[in-house]
Amino acid sequence: MKSVIAEDLVKTYDDGKVRALDGLTLDVSEGTVLGVLGPNGAGKTTTVRVLTTLLIPDSGHATVAGIDVIKHPEKVREVIGLSGQYAAVDETLTGWDNLIMFGRLYHLSPKAAKQRAEELLEQFSLTDAAKRPIRTYSGGMRRRLDLSASLIVKPKILFLDEPTTGLDPRGRQEMWGVIKTLVRGGTTLLLTTQYLEEADQLADDIVVVDQGKVIARGTSDQLKRQVGGERLEIVASTEDLAQVREIVTKIAGGSVSVDEGMRQVSAPVTTGSKALIEAARQLDDLGIHPLDIGLKRPSLDDVFISLTGHVAEEQKPEEESGAKTRGRRRKK
Amino acid sequence: MSHAVSDALVVTKRQWLQLLRVPEVLIFSTIQPVMFVLLFRYVFGGSISTGIPGVDYVQLLMPGIFVQTVAFTLAGTAVGLAEDMQKGLIDRFRSLPISRGAVVFGRALGDGLLNIVVLFVMGLAGYLVGWRPDSGLFKVMLGFIFLLFFGFAMAWIGILIGLSVRSARVANAAVFIAVFPLTFLSNAFAPTTGMPKPLQYFAEWNPVSTMVAACRELFGLQNIFGVTANSWPSQNPLEMSLIYMILIMAVFVPLSIRKYVNVASK
Numbered sequence: 001m002k003s004v005i006a007e008d009l010v011k012t013y014d015d016g017k018v019r020a021l022d023g024l025t026l027d028v029s030e031g032t033v034l035g036v037l038g039p040n041g042a043g044k045t046t047t048v049r050v051l052t053t054l055l056i057p058d059s060g061h062a063t064v065a066g067i068d069v070i071k072h073p074e075k076v077r078e079v080i081g082l083s084g085q086y087a088a089v090d091e092t093l094t095g096w097d098n099l100i101m102f103g104r105l106y107h108l109s110p111k112a113a114k115q116r117a118e119e120l121l122e123q124f125s126l127t128d129a130a131k132r133p134i135r136t137y138s139g140g141m142r143r144r145l146d147l148s149a150s151l152i153v154k155p156k157i158l159f160l161d162e163p164t165t166g167l168d169p170r171g172r173q174e175m176w177g178v179i180k181t182l183v184r185g186g187t188t189l190l191l192t193t194q195y196l197e198e199a200d201q202l203a204d205d206i207v208v209v210d211q212g213k214v215i216a217r218g219t220s221d222q223l224k225r226q227v228g229g230e231r232l233e234i235v236a237s238t239e240d241l242a243q244v245r246e247i248v249t250k251i252a253g254g255s256v257s258v259d260e261g262m263r264q265v266s267a268p269v270t271t272g273s274k275a276l277i278e279a280a281r282q283l284d285d286l287g288i289h290p291l292d293i294g295l296k297r298p299s300l301d302d303v304f305i306s307l308t309g310h311v312a313e314e315q316k317p318e319e320e321s322g323a324k325t326r327g328r329r330r331k332k
Numbered sequence: 333m334s335h336a337v338s339d340a341l342v343v344t345k346r347q348w349l350q351l352l353r354v355p356e357v358l359i360f361s362t363i364q365p366v367m368f369v370l371l372f373r374y375v376f377g378g379s380i381s382t383g384i385p386g387v388d389y390v391q392l393l394m395p396g397i398f399v400q401t402v403a404f405t406l407a408g409t410a411v412g413l414a415e416d417m418q419k420g421l422i423d424r425f426r427s428l429p430i431s432r433g434a435v436v437f438g439r440a441l442g443d444g445l446l447n448i449v450v451l452f453v454m455g456l457a458g459y460l461v462g463w464r465p466d467s468g469l470f471k472v473m474l475g476f477i478f479l480l481f482f483g484f485a486m487a488w489i490g491i492l493i494g495l496s497v498r499s500a501r502v503a504n505a506a507v508f509i510a511v512f513p514l515t516f517l518s519n520a521f522a523p524t525t526g527m528p529k530p531l532q533y534f535a536e537w538n539p540v541s542t543m544v545a546a547c548r549e550l551f552g553l554q555n556i557f558g559v560t561a562n563s564w565p566s567q568n569p570l571e572m573s574l575i576y577m578i579l580i581m582a583v584f585v586p587l588s589i590r591k592y593v594n595v596a597s598k
Binding site for chain 2: 049052053054074077078080082085088089090091092093094097101102104105106107133149
């Protein structure tokens, strides 16, 4: 059973000059998590906005919980929860005020709204901060409150648009913990992210999006295999490079690349730290002391280079304020 | 549909909560009109003659300042909505299963009701500097209700502006340019008879003028500041003001709701 289906979505801006979505197709099975991975400007947010009825695509078709998002947006809104870059809470109000307001807007009775607010604050460890204005919250607390507001009526499908962008590592860890708990409870989730690791941690399936299109789909393992998994990288002095190359070839088997300028030998490996230890041992046996030796995990850039042949195009460094991002998006 | 009203009231309540959480907003939005009362009363009051013995400038001034203040309601509305858009709150609202008009209606109502506080404080300030409406409690109350309705109607213009501009700062500037001339090209502060002829006609048909004239009538004064050409609006300011309010709402309510529904679908 598919909870979300998007077929051939197209959305253009500026009379077709900018193609935010260019025939994007994806689906999410019930009870699973789909990670939509891509750089800024790839079309991730636009996809979420179409699926959550905020934006009408130029063409294409989409259903959420079997309901057509274009024909019956009001019915879709009853079964979804949205939290992320563009769906915010009121920062001047307290956490409590916000949850009550949204609870009432989901048509809970005053009593039920209060009860639900208490539950959610408890669940997201925000009870102590409940009576403080949101603008005094840390980034992580703010996101948790934002997320809790989208869970007021236990949505069938949850959309999280870059839930951890802009958070510090600790906030990110906390947020991952919260999302994992939700997922264990059986929530169907579509989340967008710029971080391969995040998709890896949270998603069952991943689609990689670039320039408004899905360019790859698979589980995290499948994608990593496609990218080449981990790479063994050794930097050594120039006179040792030939020997280093020999050792790496033996361990990795084939496809070794040597960068003379960087004095670096590298190759994809499948055995992880084992390969690293083996290489270190053999180098030591020969009396070679590398300047640097290590395993490099594939990054989003690697995924992009391998899938598209070009580097993930960052348009600008990620900005915290939605205002600037929005302005930029519109200007395009 | 049954939820439409309660949804809107939730949004209205949100604005009142905001005022409770950040009371400075309310304090400053009342200080400004009070400042205007004092400035006009004491700076210009001495040199502008009402032409009627026994009627001070302040009697004519107060209705003018009341109308100017409620006309500027739309500034708060436009800036507030533009901020909500920037911060993504409007998208949050739009993803909820609430009626299409609830958010904008709630906003207009909230800003309209805020005027109760502002008008009360201004009325008090006016009383302290000598304003004495003598038409009886009923008519004075009617005057204030009239002003509240005008503020509510104007808020809808603010909603369309707020949803149409790119940032709160633009909203502020746009509103200022639109409303400031309207309030001054009127009979609010000085007789229109001193203006060049074309401006006199404009001033006479200006909704601000008809509102001011209507309030002066309700507060028991002759509207001696605005009758040049004996046009219908200056003869029948109450009726004309009502027509203006209905016109403003008839145009801006549907436009605002449509804008809200399609706001990001561009």
